[in-house]
Amino acid sequence: MIKVNNLNKVFNQNTKKEFKALKDINIEIQSSTCVILKGVSGSGKSTLLSILGALSKPSSGDIIINNDSIAKLPDLHSSAFRAKNLGFIFQSYNLFNELNVEENISIPLVPLGFSQKEINQKVQTALTLANIEHKKDETVSNLSGGEKQRTAIARALVNNPDIILCDEPTANLDNANSLKFIEVMRKLKELNKTIIIATHDPIFDKLDFVDDTINIKDGEIT
Amino acid sequence: MKTSTFLNFLFLLIYKHKSKHIAISLISILIVFLISSVLFISSSIQKEVFNTLDAQSDFVVQRINSGKIINTPNSWIEDFSDINGVENTQQRVYGQYFFEPSQKYFTIVGIDLFEESTNKNVKKLLQILNIEDFLEKDSMIIGNGVKEVLKEFHYFDDYSFKLHNRELKKISIFKALPKDANILANDLIIMDISLAKEILNINEDESTDIVLNIPNELEHSNIKIELILKHLDIRVIQKEDIKKAYENLYNYKGGLFLILFIIVMITFVLILFQRYTMISSSDKKEIGILRAVGWSIKDVIKLKIFETFIIAFISFLIGIILAYIFVFFLDAPILSNIFLGFHNLENSVSFSPNINFSTISTLFLFFIIPFISAVLIPTWKIAVIEPSESMK
Numbered sequence: 229m230i231k232v233n234n235l236n237k238v239f240n241q242n243t244k245k246e247f248k249a250l251k252d253i254n255i256e257i258q259s260s261t262c263v264i265l266k267g268v269s270g271s272g273k274s275t276l277l278s279i280l281g282a283l284s285k286p287s288s289g290d291i292i293i294n295n296d297s298i299a300k301l302p303d304l305h306s307s308a309f310r311a312k313n314l315g316f317i318f319q320s321y322n323l324f325n326e327l328n329v330e331e332n333i334s335i336p337l338v339p340l341g342f343s344q345k346e347i348n349q350k351v352q353t354a355l356t357l358a359n360i361e362h363k364k365d366e367t368v369s370n371l372s373g374g375e376k377q378r379t380a381i382a383r384a385l386v387n388n389p390d391i392i393l394c395d396e397p398t399a400n401l402d403n404a405n406s407l408k409f410i411e412v413m414r415k416l417k418e419l420n421k422t423i424i425i426a427t428h429d430p431i432f433d434k435l436d437f438v439d440d441t442i443n444i445k446d447g448e449i450t
Numbered sequence: 451m452k453t454s455t456f457l458n459f460l461f462l463l464i465y466k467h468k469s470k471h472i473a474i475s476l477i478s479i480l481i482v483f484l485i486s487s488v489l490f491i492s493s494s495i496q497k498e499v500f501n502t503l504d505a506q507s508d509f510v511v512q513r514i515n516s517g518k519i520i521n522t523p524n525s526w527i528e529d530f531s532d533i534n535g536v537e538n539t540q541q542r543v544y545g546q547y548f549f550e551p552s553q554k555y556f557t558i559v560g561i562d563l564f565e566e567s568t569n570k571n572v573k574k575l576l577q578i579l580n581i582e583d584f585l586e587k588d589s590m591i592i593g594n595g596v597k598e599v600l601k602e603f604h605y606f607d608d609y610s611f612k613l614h615n616r617e618l619k620k621i622s623i624f625k626a627l628p629k630d631a632n633i634l635a636n637d638l639i640i641m642d643i644s645l646a647k648e649i650l651n652i653n654e655d656e657s658t659d660i661v662l663n664i665p666n667e668l669e670h671s672n673i674k675i676e677l678i679l680k681h682l683d684i685r686v687i688q689k690e691d692i693k694k695a696y697e698n699l700y701n702y703k704g705g706l707f708l709i710l711f712i713i714v715m716i717t718f719v720l721i722l723f724q725r726y727t728m729i730s731s732s733d734k735k736e737i738g739i740l741r742a743v744g745w746s747i748k749d750v751i752k753l754k755i756f757e758t759f760i761i762a763f764i765s766f767l768i769g770i771i772l773a774y775i776f777v778f779f780l781d782a783p784i785l786s787n788i789f790l791g792f793h794n795l796e797n798s799v800s801f802s803p804n805i806n807f808s809t810i811s812t813l814f815l816f817f818i819i820p821f822i823s824a825v826l827i828p829t830w831k832i833a834v835i836e837p838s839e840s841m842k
Contacts, residue, residue: 278838283742285836303747303834311744322739322841326466336743338459347455383743 230257230280230391230422235289237275237447249275251447253289257440259390262413262423264432267444273426274395276444280424281314281393282306293391311340315384319396321376323383325369329360332368333383340387350386358382358412374405381412392416394425398432406431413437460756474722475765481714482769482817483776488707489809490777491789492700494801498633499696503689507538507661508670510687511677519685521656526681530662533676535669541657543643545650547611551603556596558639560646588645589624595636597626614651621645629800703789715820722824737832738840750833754826762821766814778803 235253240246249272257263265273278284280291282298290299298309310316323332333354337347355361360378368376377397384392394413398406410431413423417437425432432438443450464471511530513522524541531539543560563585583589592600600609600623610618627635647654664673674686740750776782778801786801832840 275838278836281742283836283838307741307744307746307749310742314744316742318742318841322735322742324466324736324739327462331462335459335740338455339745339749342455344455344458387744 229259229292229294230255230424231292232256232276232280233290233292235276235279235291236287237272237279237284238287241287249447250279250286253447253449255442255449257422257424259294259422260417260420261439262417262425262435262437264438264441265424265426265444266428266432266441267426268428271444272447273428273444275447277393277395277424277426281316282310283316307339311336311387313389313391315387315389315392317377317380317384317392317394317397319399321380321400323368323376323379326367328365328367329371329375329379329382330355330364332379333386336383336387350388351382353388354382354386357385357415359408373400374402374408377401377405377409378412381409385416389421391422391424394423394427396427396429397425398427398429403431410435456753457756460753460760463753464757464760471761475761475768477718477721478762478765478817478821479769479772481711481718482766482813483772484714485707485711485813486770486773486810487777487782487785488789489813490773490803490805491782491786491801492703492707493804493806493809494777495633495789496696496700497804498802500693502634503693503696506689506692507540508663508689509674509677510542510659510661512659512685512687513681514683514685519659521652521658522660524655524657526660529680530660530677533673533680535664535666535673537663537665539660539662541643541659542661543646543650543652543658545646545652545658547639547649549599552599554599555637556599556639557637558641558646558650560641560643560650562643584624585642587622588620588641589622590639590641590645591624591627592640593627593635593638594629594632596639597623611649613649619645619649630802632800711816715816719820719824722821723828734832734840737829738835738837738842741833741837742841747830747833751826751830754829755822758822758825759818762818766817770810774803777801 232253232255235250237250238248267273279286286299290297330351333351334347355364358378358381360382363375397409414437416423512519527539530536545558547556547558549556608620608622610620613619664670677686737750781800
């Protein structure tokens with residue numbers, strides 16, 4: 229379970245440019261559920277997602293994931309936590325364009341001490357799950373948007389994390405690829421993953437596998 | 451982290467980012483190449499010079515008149531030999547000969563082929579020389595520079611020297627010295643001592659200077675005083691002084707290059723530092739991605755240390771290899787003149803390898819440490835930023 233208590237995020241604190249991105253956020257997300265964080269651009273949903281993913285630290289408040297508080301973890305522990313428990317899918321994919329699909333997917337596994345054989349096995353599983361196996365030797369710069377998205381999904385899944393975080397995953401996809409993405413999410417839900425999607429895309433409205441929708445406006449839950 | 455998978459990823463990243471590293475590698479190679487070329491040339495010349503000096507006598511005695519060096523009477527040989535502790539006293543005959551057709555100077559050296567105590571270098575020469583043939587007619591052995599100049603004027607077999615009385619003295623060219631001797635013997639003409647005296651207009655009972663050995667080093671200063679007491683109008687030059695003069699010369703030249711190296715290195719480090727401080731958005735993003743997918747700051751820094759070390763090491767190695775080829779196979783065109791000076795005779799020098807590994811190791815450390823630091827400090831600054839920020 230993911231529990232967020234009195235979470236605040238302030239940028240440029242104590243300066244003229246001070247900006248409160250998140251204000252007293254309190255949410256609970258059950259394991260193996262799919263939750264949509266919905267809000268317009270600048271509402272604070274991506275900021276909340278990056279704090280949930282231990283990519284940035286809150287100004288105050290706490291985040292408890294499976295009984296571990298991650299808000300103030302030192303770098304070494306928060307990196308290990310990210311590597312073992314979280315899979316991130318970014319709006320702009322965030323892939324290494326010079327590397328091929330297979331090489332990109334293997335990156336999260338490098339610091340974890342797996343042998344090359346184990347890495348190959350895990351990459352193979354992720355490739356199949358994200359349906360991008362046929363492009364495994366292709367350099368990322370030669371892929372279409374949908375293929376890049378599936379590569380990013382495979383990379384997020386490669387270490388079999390419990391929680392998948394997606395930031396505006398369909399923002400750069402056409403309708404057909406957005407539907408393909410939704411199908412992959414459905415498959416992941418069936419595999420009991422906890423999925424949190426930050427989006428303002430109406431395509432996610434009324435999906436049968438979505439358990440909850442959290443609306444954010446001006447950094448507050450509405 | 452498993453070393454093999456880490457190294458696999460490291461080499462993959464270096465290979466895929468090769469275009470990003472090319473400019474820095476090329477500058478690094480050039481710096482290492484220039485500095486190590488200078489070091490190779492300098493150590494090779496020093497070795498050559500010191501080997502030659504080692505074979506020389508301990509003391510050179512010259513006669514001074516009105517502050518000018520004049521010929522020394524051979525009667526002094528006996529005077530000096532009488533001093534206890536003095537050995538192998540002998541005359542030396544040398545001087546410059548102006549070769550009018552090309553306005554160049556040759557150095558004529560007269561050697562006494564029958565003198566047992568002749569120095570080691572001359573003895574080596576005598577081994578390759580058939581003395582009977584050499585003495586059969588007036589002959590000379592010439593350095594390569596002399597050979598080229600004479601060839602230009604079609605003197606292939608002999609040359610007639612102009613004497614002081616305007617007569618001509620025809621001397622056969624017996625052979626040319628090997629090219630390895632060019633550093634020291636490019637403009638040299640070696641001949642029998644009486645012939646040399648005749649051409650240089652030195653009386654039979656005189657010589658250019660007198661050399662002697664003093665095997666007991668502790669006696670050097672005492673004997674120097676005794677030499678001066680025997681004849682007050684002399685100048686005594688010790689081998690140690692000549693060595694020191696050469697050392698100073700090469701340290702001075704080496705020092706200039708060291709300053710140059712430091713300036714170049716500081717500039718290079720500043721360029722590198724700036725390159726990584728103003729790190730491109732793609733570099734910054736890459737670090738952010740690595741951090742986002744679970745790499746710790748330590749993992750990212752480790753990756754960057756290894757990446758930088760490999761690039762720096764390969765550049766260093768290529769620089770050293772190119773310098774080795776440039777100096778010892780191509781004889782360091784242009785650069786050799788800076789060390790040897792621009793001679794009156796065109797000199798084509800061959801350097802024999804004399805590599806000082808401690809100097810190479812020092813150069814390596816002075817190169818690699820600033821190189822790695824210049825990359826790591828900015829990388830660390832980015833790695834500690836929250837991944838969500840660096841990926842923007």
